[in-house]
Amino acid sequence: xxxxxxxxxxxxxxxxxxACEVACEKTHEGMGNIKVQGVPxxxxxxxxxxxxxxCYRGALEIKEGIVVIRKDYCTNCGICVLSCPFGAIMVTExxxxxxxxxxxxxxxxxxxxxxxxxxxxxTCPSGAIGWxxxxxxxxxxxxKVYRLYLRG
Amino acid sequence: MRDPISSxxxxxxxxxxxxxxxxxxxxxxxxxxxxxxxxxxGALCPKGNSALDLLYHPDRLLFPYRRDSHGRRHRISWDxxxxxxxxxxxxxxxxxxxxxxxxxxxxxxxNEENYLFQKLARIFGSPNIDHCARLCHAxxxxxxxxxxxxxxxxxxxxxxxxxxxxxxxxxxFAENHPVVSRWVWNARDRGAYIISVDPRVTPTTKMxxxxxxxxxxxxxxxxxxxxxxxxxxxxxxxxFIRSRTEGFQELEPxxxxxxxxxxxxxxxxxxxxxxxxxxxxANSSASSIIYCMGVTQHRSGTxxxxxxxxxALLCGHIGRSGAGVFPLRGQNNVQGASDMxxxxxxxxxxxxxxxxxxxxxxxxxxxxxxxxxxxxxxxEMVDEILSGKIRALFVLxxxxxxxxxxxxxxxxxxxxxxxxxxxxxxxxxxxxxxxFVLPAAMWAEKSGSYTNTERRVQWSPKVLDxxxxxxxxxxxxxxxxxWLGIWESIPTPEEVLREINKVVPLYGGITPERLLGRRxxxxxxxxxxxxxxxxxLYVERFNRENGLAKFYxxxxxxxxxxxxxxxFSLITGRVVVHYNSGSIxxxxxxxxxxxxxxxxxxxxxDAEKLGIRAGDLVTVRGEREAVDAIAKISSQVRxxxxxxxxxxxxxxxLTPRDLDPLARIPSFKDAKCKxxxxxx
Numbered sequence: 001x002x003x004x005x006x007x008x009x010x011x012x013x014x015x016x017x018x019a020c021e022v023a024c025e026k027t028h029e030g031m032g033n034i035k036v037q038g039v040p041x042x043x044x045x046x047x048x049x050x051x052x053x054x055c056y057r058g059a060l061e062i063k064e065g066i067v068v069i070r071k072d073y074c075t076n077c078g079i080c081v082l083s084c085p086f087g088a089i090m091v092t093e094x095x096x097x098x099x100x101x102x103x104x105x106x107x108x109x110x111x112x113x114x115x116x117x118x119x120x121x122x123t124c125p126s127g128a129i130g131w132x133x134x135x136x137x138x139x140x141x142x143x144k145v146y147r148l149y150l151r152g
Numbered sequence: 153m154r155d156p157i158s159s160x161x162x163x164x165x166x167x168x169x170x171x172x173x174x175x176x177x178x179x180x181x182x183x184x185x186x187x188x189x190x191x192x193x194g195a196l197c198p199k200g201n202s203a204l205d206l207l208y209h210p211d212r213l214l215f216p217y218r219r220d221s222h223g224r225r226h227r228i229s230w231d232x233x234x235x236x237x238x239x240x241x242x243x244x245x246x247x248x249x250x251x252x253x254x255x256x257x258x259x260x261x262x263n264e265e266n267y268l269f270q271k272l273a274r275i276f277g278s279p280n281i282d283h284c285a286r287l288c289h290a291x292x293x294x295x296x297x298x299x300x301x302x303x304x305x306x307x308x309x310x311x312x313x314x315x316x317x318x319x320x321x322x323x324x325f326a327e328n329h330p331v332v333s334r335w336v337w338n339a340r341d342r343g344a345y346i347i348s349v350d351p352r353v354t355p356t357t358k359m360x361x362x363x364x365x366x367x368x369x370x371x372x373x374x375x376x377x378x379x380x381x382x383x384x385x386x387x388x389x390x391x392f393i394r395s396r397t398e399g400f401q402e403l404e405p406x407x408x409x410x411x412x413x414x415x416x417x418x419x420x421x422x423x424x425x426x427x428x429x430x431x432x433x434a435n436s437s438a439s440s441i442i443y444c445m446g447v448t449q450h451r452s453g454t455x456x457x458x459x460x461x462x463x464a465l466l467c468g469h470i471g472r473s474g475a476g477v478f479p480l481r482g483q484n485n486v487q488g489a490s491d492m493x494x495x496x497x498x499x500x501x502x503x504x505x506x507x508x509x510x511x512x513x514x515x516x517x518x519x520x521x522x523x524x525x526x527x528x529x530x531x532e533m534v535d536e537i538l539s540g541k542i543r544a545l546f547v548l549x550x551x552x553x554x555x556x557x558x559x560x561x562x563x564x565x566x567x568x569x570x571x572x573x574x575x576x577x578x579x580x581x582x583x584x585x586x587x588f589v590l591p592a593a594m595w596a597e598k599s600g601s602y603t604n605t606e607r608r609v610q611w612s613p614k615v616l617d618x619x620x621x622x623x624x625x626x627x628x629x630x631x632x633x634x635w636l637g638i639w640e641s642i643p644t645p646e647e648v649l650r651e652i653n654k655v656v657p658l659y660g661g662i663t664p665e666r667l668l669g670r671r672x673x674x675x676x677x678x679x680x681x682x683x684x685x686x687x688x689l690y691v692e693r694f695n696r697e698n699g700l701a702k703f704y705x706x707x708x709x710x711x712x713x714x715x716x717x718x719x720f721s722l723i724t725g726r727v728v729v730h731y732n733s734g735s736i737x738x739x740x741x742x743x744x745x746x747x748x749x750x751x752x753x754x755x756x757x758d759a760e761k762l763g764i765r766a767g768d769l770v771t772v773r774g775e776r777e778a779v780d781a782i783a784k785i786s787s788q789v790r791x792x793x794x795x796x797x798x799x800x801x802x803x804x805x806l807t808p809r810d811l812d813p814l815a816r817i818p819s820f821k822d823a824k825c826k827x828x829x830x831x832x
Contacts, residue, residue, distance in 0.1 A: 013337050015326035015355040017728045022198040022742050026183075115185060122185040125195045125330035126337055147343040 005131050006065075007109070007121055011039035013128035020120035020129060024107075027119050031092055033107040034120050040129050042120060043067060043088040043107035051080035051089060051106075066109035076104050159186060159671055161602045161612040163206070163260065163595040164199045164731055166481035167191055167309065167329045168604025170671060171200060173596060173615055180204055180596065180616060190672050191309050191604070197330035198729055202742045206594070207616070211578050211739055213591035214620025223584075230621065230631075237588055238635035240571045241276070244544045250277025251524065254533040254542050257283035257494035258549035258625075259486035261592075262600025263609070263659075264648035265625040266485070266492040267500060269548055272629055275520060275638050279505070279527030280542065283494045284550055285486050286530045288445055290815035291453035292479040293490060297502065299461040299702055300470075300477075301695025304487060307440070307476035308606045308675065308687045313338035314474030317436035319429070320348045321460065322371060322446020326355035327728035329480050329605070332442075333359065345436065347429045349374060350446060351723060352753075352795055353788040362428060368721040368793050369822060370419040371447050372708035375459035377419075378430040379403075379466055380410035387434035392468030396694070399703040403462060406705050420790070434467045438474030445482075445725070449820040453812040455706040465701050471690040481605035483732070484595075488603030491658065491676070496527030501656035514655055529816045530556060531809060537565040544571035548625065549592060551580040554733035555798070557807040557818040560777050575628055580735040581801055591622035598624035599645045601667055603676070606687075609662050610673035720758070721793040722772070722823040724803050734799030750800040752781040754827065755791045759783065762828060769830040772796070774806030774823060780830055794825060 018036055025032035034042040045067050052060045052067065059073035060080060081089045081104065089106045110118045121129045132140075162169040169192035172184030183203060187194035216233040217225045228236075244252055255273035257266050266283075273281040285293070293303035300306070312318065312335040325332040336359055340346055348360035351368045366374055382388055383404070393400050416423040433439045441464055447456045460477060469475040481487050493500035503510045505525040515523050528536055534556065536542045545566070556562045566572055566585045574586035583589050597618040603609045618624065630642030643651075646664040653660055660679040667673060675685035693699035726732075729743040737743045752772055754764060764770055768783045772794065779802035789795050796803045798820075807823045 010337075013333070015330060015333050015358075015728075017197055017327065017330045017355070018746060019196060019198045019201055019330065022201040023196070025742065026201060026204070116187070119185070122187070122194050123196045123201060125192075125197050126326070126333040127195075144341050147341070150343060 005117070005133060007042065007044060007118055008130045008132045008137055009040060009042075009044070010128050010130065013126045014039045015126045015128070017125060019123050019125055023119040023123040027110060027113060028105075031090070031103070031105050033090055033105060035087070035090070040120070040124070041087055042129070044086060045107075045109065050083040050085065054079045054083040064111065066111050067106070068108050068111075069104065069106060074104055076102055078102065078104065080104065158184075158615050160596050160615060161484060161610050162196065162200045163203065163484055164197070165329050166483055166486055166605035167331050168484065168602065168606070168608055168610060169196055169200060169331060170610065171196055171203070175615060178617060180207055186671075188671075191606070191608070192331045193334070195331050195334065198743055199731055199737065202740050205740045205742055206736060207596065209578070209739055212619060212622070213577060213579060213589060214622055216588070216590050216621065218588055219586060230623070233588055233590060234631050234635045237571070237573055238632060241544060241546075241636065244570060245277065248543050251279060252541065252543045253278045254280040254528065254537075254545045256530065256545065256547045256550050256552065257281060257489055259284050259483035259489045260549050261625045262485060262598070262602055262612070262645065263488040263492050263652065264600045264645045265629060266489040266494045267652055268626060268629045268633075268643070268648055270492060270494045270500070271518060272633050272636070272638060274515070274523040275518060276636060277524060279496065279524040280533055281494060281527055282496045282529045282533070283489050284483070284530065284555060285490045285495060286817060287555060287820070288482050288486065289448055289479055290495075290817045291448040291457045291812060293495070293502075294815040295454045295457035295704070296461060296477070296479070299458060299465070299704060300690060302689060303490070303502065304689075305476070305478050305480070305606050306470060306689045307473070307478065308608070309335055309478075311473055311476065311688070312336055312440060312442075312478070313342065315339050315344050315438050315440040316474065317345045317432050317439040318347070318442060319433050319439065320346065320350070320356060320360065320442045321375075322350065322448075323442050323444030323480055324350065324354040324356045324725060325442065325444065325480055326359065328444070328482065328726050330728065332480065345432045347432060351790055351793055355728075362425060362432075364421045364425050364429060365790060366419040366421055367790065368723055369450055371450075371456045372452055372459050372706060373415050374419050374421070374426065375456070375463055376407060376410050376706070376708045377412045377415040377426050378433065379463055380407045380412055381427055381430035382434045382466060383407050385431070387431065388466050389468030393466065396468070397465050397701045397703060398698075399705075403703040403705040406707050410709070433463070433469075438472060439467065439469040440474060440476050440478060442478040442480060444480050446821065448817060450822055451810055451812055451819040452706075453817050453819070454814040455708070458704040459706050459708070461701075462703050462706075465703060470701075471688065471692075473688065476688070479605075484604065485602040487605055487607060488601070488609070491603060491656065492652070496529050500652070501658055517651075517655055531811060531818050532816065534562055534565045537568055543569065544573075545569055546573045547582065547586075548575050549577070551576075551582045551733040551735050553581040553585070554735070554801045554804060557804055557820060558776060558809045559801065559805040561809065575625060577622075578735050578739065580733070590628055591620065592628065593618035593622045593624045597622070598626065600626070601645075601649060601662070607676045608673045609659070609667065609676060610671070611664075611667040613668075718826065719824045720827060722774070722806055722825045723789070723793055723795045724798040724807060724820055724823070725795060726799065727797045730797060730799035732799065738799065747797065747799075750781045750796065750802050751784040752827070753784045753786050753789050753795040755787055755789050755793070756785050757791050759785045764827070764829055770827055771830050772806060773826045775808060777805045779803075779805050794827060
């Protein structure tokens with residue numbers, strides 16, 4: 001995956017089909033990192049991520065443009081969950097030693113997986129989640145505006 | 153990373169997406185997304201994504217079994233099963249005649265299997281062969297064949313992005329064919345104007361610039377009003393009408409007499425919206441119509457489809473890139489099953505059974521002199537079971553108990569049969585009534601070709617071994633034919649496809665060799681070996697004998713019926729996470745958790761009037777039966793109408809058995825109901 005390719009949302013296109021949720025869960029052992037609530041909500045891998053700024057243990061880092069959790073540092077305290085403006089950091093209760101404990105997890109860009117890109121973007125039927133270089137994305141936005149202008 | 157050998161066609165809807173199966177040690181471990189695919193570009197809806205849960209589901213049927221009169225199951229061997237079934241079938245044939253046996257083919261099995269199945273039924277001597285296309289797009293086959301000469305989609309799905317205006321009528325493709333929405337969105341981003349006609353608010357209507365929320369069942373009135381407005385403003389394409397069509401003089405006076413103001417009140421949509429829709433559709437350089445079950449499943453289904461065709465012809469929006477008529481088909485091979493003649497009135501290649509000469513030339517290839525004609529459709533077979541004329545039914549992968557109208561009637565009929573044989577992958581509701589249940593292999597466990605909604609024929613190879621003792625349908629049908637003494641050997645899928653090449657001219661050049669080599673498949677008509685396929689139909693001429701399209705007049709005003717005050721129009725439909733009778737998707741946790749139970753949607757004002765609160769258990773009373781459901785209160789439906797997904801056994805208990813006179817489709821969308829809180 002090229003480092004300048006970014007997950008790119010076109011939320012107006014979302015048809016609420018949950019394909020991304022199902023695909024993400026199947027890829028991440030049942031711990032889905034994307035939620036559909038009228039629009040798909042997933043980590044956008046910000047350049048200055050509030051989750052990283054807020055984490056007192058330094059348990060989040062940027063690896064090749066992808067914000068990832070360092071599992072052995074994470075205390076599951078949940079500050080990152082509160083700090084994320086998109087609600088893109090997930091909390092799931094898991095069982096450990098017979099007790100239910102919260103577990104923090106988030107999008108890893110499927111960076112270790114052999115699909116070529118994040119499965120949510122690959123699978124999205126309507127094109128609400130895609131991937132593009134920022135430079136290309138702005139060009140296509142301009143083209144869209146021009147076409148709308150032509151139509152009047 | 154992409155391994156062409158493991159690329160299979162998705163087993164769900166008619167869009168025809170492909171995906172890769174990653175296979176390790178004989179087991180599919182993961183799904184790969186095929187970014188080069190011409191329809192899906194790698195996308196998959198939630199159903200496609202959960203395909204592995206389907207393959208390895210613990211409920212799968214793995215052994216043939218017989219049910220005794222107490223309902224107990226007895227595992228039997230394949231030989232015993234086929235021997236007993238064939239003996240019983242032959243007995244029934246000699247006692248009551250061959251027409252006492254009905255055959256239901258399947259829109260979920262390959263072209264080869266459907267072809268062989270209808271051949272078996274017809275050589276056996278029964279004209280009663282039909283499949284569930286009867287329940288979805290039979291009116292499209294009838295109406296589009298007589299208007300254009302061919303009953304299929306005119307342009308490929310991808311071509312939607314070239315449209316400048318898209319009229320969506322009675323289709324909720326965002327839930328039923330999710331990948332279609334990417335092409336409609338592309339069109340919209342390129343500046344196309346999207347009009348949606350639907351009595352409900354759906355994810356599809358949210359795509360539209362203009363949503364006409366008509367009263368259920370008034371599609372014909374709206375289409376005629378739009379055409380009337382187009383004529384009134386002189387926006388019709390006179391050149392096209394003159395040079396490429398006939399019969400306009402019969403339609404014109406009907407349209408001239410339409411009172412648009414009155415129609416606006418009848419259908420419950422502002423006059424201005426009708427006029428805008430008419431102008432936008434007529435004025436754009438390339439307009440397309442997408443329609444689906446909302447148009448076809450009515451008493452006047454054939455007329456409604458004819459009106460869609462009339463509208464396209466009136467403006468000349470057909471036969472060009474971006475301009476076409478798109479009936480979206482619901483199952484991965486419903487187009488193919490129809491092409492293969494698994495319908496009572498058509499032989500393979502849409503040869504009408506009544507056409508003596510062509511019929512004889514086809515059956516001579518089967519070494520037969522002639523075959524019986526005048527077969528019954530699915531719903532008619534149910535009637536004839538009740539009247540005692542049909543004694544045995546062989547069902548290939550269908551679940552009529554849930555998918556057919558008036559469930560109680562269907563149940564009564566199926567339990568009366570002397571012999572009910574079901575071939576399926578899961579123990580469905582219908583299996584509870586079957587005398588013999590035969591386990592079929594799943595799509596990835598057998599080879600064959602599938603034809604998607606845009607007429608694209610794709611090969612799906614066998615990439616896994618069948619589980620348990622389950623067998624490919626071709627093996628089962630082939631073997632049954634042997635036991636019945638119809639043929640001697642079981643053909644391979646390739647051999648059957650070669651026979652199809654000879655029998656069906658549309659598939660003439662779609663040979664196994666060509667298909668195996670191209671993942672994107674071939675689009676029929678493809679008459680010869682070197683023909684590239686025909687993505688866009690009717691570019692120069694229509695498929696009717698004289699090359700012209702024909703207008704079929706329809707006076708919609710004649711059929712307009714006022715509804716009673718306290719009855720509701722029940723709309724049945726689909727939701728994104730479920731598939732048809734739900735026998736597959738209700739079992740898959742990853743999907744069913746989104747819609748675990750049957751809900752009925754009611755408008756807030758109606759709910760308030762009747763004292764129904766969200767989450768209440770309510771009773772919905774149809775003409776014959778009453779069922780319970782959970783109330784969901786939402787203005788996604790109009791006042792006076794209800795919505796229920798038919799993926800649950802209850803919904804079709806309420807639908808009526810009235811048929812469209814031409815296509816003989818039941819009027820699923822015309823149900824009338826009453827609703828109240830349970831217990832009151």
